[in-house]
Amino acid sequence: MRVLVPVLTKNAIDKKVAEVARKISDDYKGKDLVLVGILKGAFVFMSDLMRCLTVPVKLDFVCASSYGTGTTTSGNIKLTKELGLDIKGKDVLIIEDIVDTGLTLAYIIDYLESFGPASVKVCALLDKRERRKAEIKIDYSCHVVGEGFLVGYGLDYAEEYRNLPEIYHLKL
Numbered sequence: 434m435r436v437l438v439p440v441l442t443k444n445a446i447d448k449k450v451a452e453v454a455r456k457i458s459d460d461y462k463g464k465d466l467v468l469v470g471i472l473k474g475a476f477v478f479m480s481d482l483m484r485c486l487t488v489p490v491k492l493d494f495v496c497a498s499s500y501g502t503g504t505t506t507s508g509n510i511k512l513t514k515e516l517g518l519d520i521k522g523k524d525v526l527i528i529e530d531i532v533d534t535g536l537t538l539a540y541i542i543d544y545l546e547s548f549g550p551a552s553v554k555v556c557a558l559l560d561k562r563e564r565r566k567a568e569i570k571i572d573y574s575c576h577v578v579g580e581g582f583l584v585g586y587g588l589d590y591a592e593e594y595r596n597l598p599e600i601y602h603l604k605l
């Protein structure tokens with residue numbers, strides 16, 4: 434039986450998103466900011482975050498897949514949608530839903546660096562540190578979470594639960 438245990442309420446999520454958006458707005462004043470969201474999981478977070486920003490911003494997405502239908506990354510990352518915008522000389526901020534092993538982000542940072550941006554930084558809604566394999570600097574993070582598989586607010590298990598407004602621990 435699957436059980437959903439509440440982890441973060443909408444109110445807790447919204448407060449942190451607004452706080453991180455204020456920091457990003459301060460840090461990127463006068464810069465050429467491009468947000469690059471990692472699909473599919475980051476789209477809910479990104480849509481809330483970008484509407485709290487007070488600096489001009491452009492958006493793009495890449496789609497990374499590595500999971501299949503399980504709960505651990507295979508480490509074999511594939512891009513099923515590549516970058517569309519020209520980011521040469523731009524300040525890129527990657528928007529990710531959750532960093533677990535860090536392998537997805539390490540791959541995407543390398544991929545984006547190859548286009549010659551002025552900077553590449555990372556903003557993640559959730560930082561799950563226990564299984565980290567790649568040393569990733571998360572420049573802006575909203576919540577540090579413990580072990581366990583989380584769903585809701587864009588995060589899925591086998592494509593389900595993305596539409597839940599709050600974040601839950603899925604017990605299988």
Ligand code: IMP
Pocket residue numbers: 471474500506529530531532533534535536537538561581582583584588589590
């Ligand atoms: P990593 O490569 O192990 O850091 O995995 C990162 C990707 O796996 C994220 O972009 C998520 O889409 C997915 N992921 C990792 N942990 C979870 C989780 O607890 N729930 C849902 N998706 C997760």
Ligand code: MG
Pocket residue numbers: 471472473474475530531
């Ligand atoms: Mg993801």
